[in-house]
Amino acid sequence: MASSCYETDRHRRRVASFVRLIAESLGFNPVLCESLWAAALEHQKFRLARLRTNDFAITGSAGMILHRFAGGTSDFGPEIESAAAILRTCDALDEAVEFSPYNAQPLRVALEDFLLDTELCPDEVISALRELIRPFATTEPAERLPVLPSAATALLRVQSDSVSAAELAGIAEQDPVFAKRLLGLANSAAFGPPNEIRSICDAVLRIGVPLAHKSLFAASLGPLFASGKLRALWHHSQEIAAIAHQLASQCGCHPHEAWLAGLLHDIGLLVFASRSSAECAREEAFRRAGFPRAYAETIVWGIDHATTGADLLARWNVPSDLVEAVRYHAAPELSDSPLAALLYIANGIDRDVNEPGPLASRFRLATALSLTNLPASAVESISRESPIFAIAC
Numbered sequence: 005m006a007s008s009c010y011e012t013d014r015h016r017r018r019v020a021s022f023v024r025l026i027a028e029s030l031g032f033n034p035v036l037c038e039s040l041w042a043a044a045l046e047h048q049k050f051r052l053a054r055l056r057t058n059d060f061a062i063t064g065s066a067g068m069i070l071h072r073f074a075g076g077t078s079d080f081g082p083e084i085e086s087a088a089a090i091l092r093t094c095d096a097l098d099e100a101v102e103f104s105p106y107n108a109q110p111l112r113v114a115l116e117d118f119l120l121d122t123e124l125c126p127d128e129v130i131s132a133l134r135e136l137i138r139p140f141a142t143t144e145p146a147e148r149l150p151v152l153p154s155a156a157t158a159l160l161r162v163q164s165d166s167v168s169a170a171e172l173a174g175i176a177e178q179d180p181v182f183a184k185r186l187l188g189l190a191n192s193a194a195f196g197p198p199n200e201i202r203s204i205c206d207a208v209l210r211i212g213v214p215l216a217h218k219s220l221f222a223a224s225l226g227p228l229f230a231s232g233k234l235r236a237l238w239h240h241s242q243e244i245a246a247i248a249h250q251l252a253s254q255c256g257c258h259p260h261e262a263w264l265a266g267l268l269h270d271i272g273l274l275v276f277a278s279r280s281s282a283e284c285a286r287e288e289a290f291r292r293a294g295f296p297r298a299y300a301e302t303i304v305w306g307i308d309h310a311t312t313g314a315d316l317l318a319r320w321n322v323p324s325d326l327v328e329a330v331r332y333h334a335a336p337e338l339s340d341s342p343l344a345a346l347l348y349i350a351n352g353i354d355r356d357v358n359e360p361g362p363l364a365s366r367f368r369l370a371t372a373l374s375l376t377n378l379p380a381s382a383v384e385s386i387s388r389e390s391p392i393f394a395i396a397c
């Protein structure tokens with residue numbers, strides 16, 4: 005459970021965010037808020053004994069707060085005492101969340117358990133944390149949920165390995181965008197030497213039924229991600245779908261299922277994107293302060309995008325294996341689904357370097373590799389030359 009320096013640094017930054025918000029909500033004066041914030045940023049840089057004696061000479065209130073935080077006996081008065089209690093509480097809260105993956109405990113449950121077990125923490129600090137952390141919310145008004153486009157519904161119903169080229173051509177002919185998409189792909193260099201294809205059925209045959217099916221499904225889902233801020237998410241979803249497809253057969257997963265799961269795994273983010281911009285900004289601020297996405301989401305929305313997405317897919321009548329994989333794609337230790345583990349691994353390959361990585365990332369990667377039986381070197385077997393990457397739109 006040893007934390008890397010990077011994780012320790014993120015822990016300190018998260019604790020600093022918590023303490024500042026709590027101190028502000030309890031009406032601390034701005035100077036003391038700043039001192040508490042500074043103390044939080046230092047609180048794990050040194051051993052407790054050094055913090056207690058303050059032999060690194062952090063001056064002023066921050067040093068006094070660290071002294072009391074570390075169990076030092078000098079009495080600096082009630083304000084410093086309260087500040088040290090806030091630091092102790094926020095530090096313990098973040099540690100409880102940080103270690104929850106090792107206990108196979110959902111992040112939400114770790115937060116709730118901590119707020120229930122208040123014996124050692126001052127009541128006013130726990131109340132302020134309860135105000136800050138939104139209560140668990142599973143239901144979204146139905147009218148605010150995205151609707152699965154009808155062509156995508158039809159394509160989900162047909163089996164990728166038994167659908168005929170004529171059936172797919174029939175679906176594509178209903179929408180000029182789909183038809184154009186298939187013809188564009190069939191005439192692209194990714195699918196062989198130039199040979200002008202004009203009929204949709206010929207296009208399906210040239211691309212191959214399984215890839216034409218995927219291409220149509222992606223084209224039918226794409227409009228849900230049409231707004232500017234969702235384009236990067238759409239690109240990421242298609243990338244994860246292609247990576248999962250490439251690795252699927254090595255871990256006993258069905259490649260088409262893996263592709264679908266990849267395409268749909270972050271669909272919960274669509275639900276969040278339609279919410280109030282003030283709350284979205286609050287979530288982003290937490291992420292900038294070192295909170296991994298699921299952690300920030302749980303604080304701000306009371307639920308993370310994986311759970312939200314899985315609930316939406318269940319509503320869309322997507323097969324339960326896919327729903328399970330999406331629900332646990334960010335926490336593979338909570339499920340025995342190899343597909344969830346595969347999504348976790350794929351997300352590690354296509355990770356945004358500007359985004360704080362998940363908690364317990366090494367432990368989770370080891371868990372995911374063991375659930376999928378994939379060697380760590382499997383990642384190197386991915387070929388971006390494969391046509392599965394070419395169908396992205």
Ligand SMILES: [Fe+2]
Pocket residue numbers: 269270309310333334
């Ligand atoms: Fe995700």
Ligand SMILES: [Fe+2]
Pocket residue numbers: 240244269270351
């Ligand atoms: Fe993702």
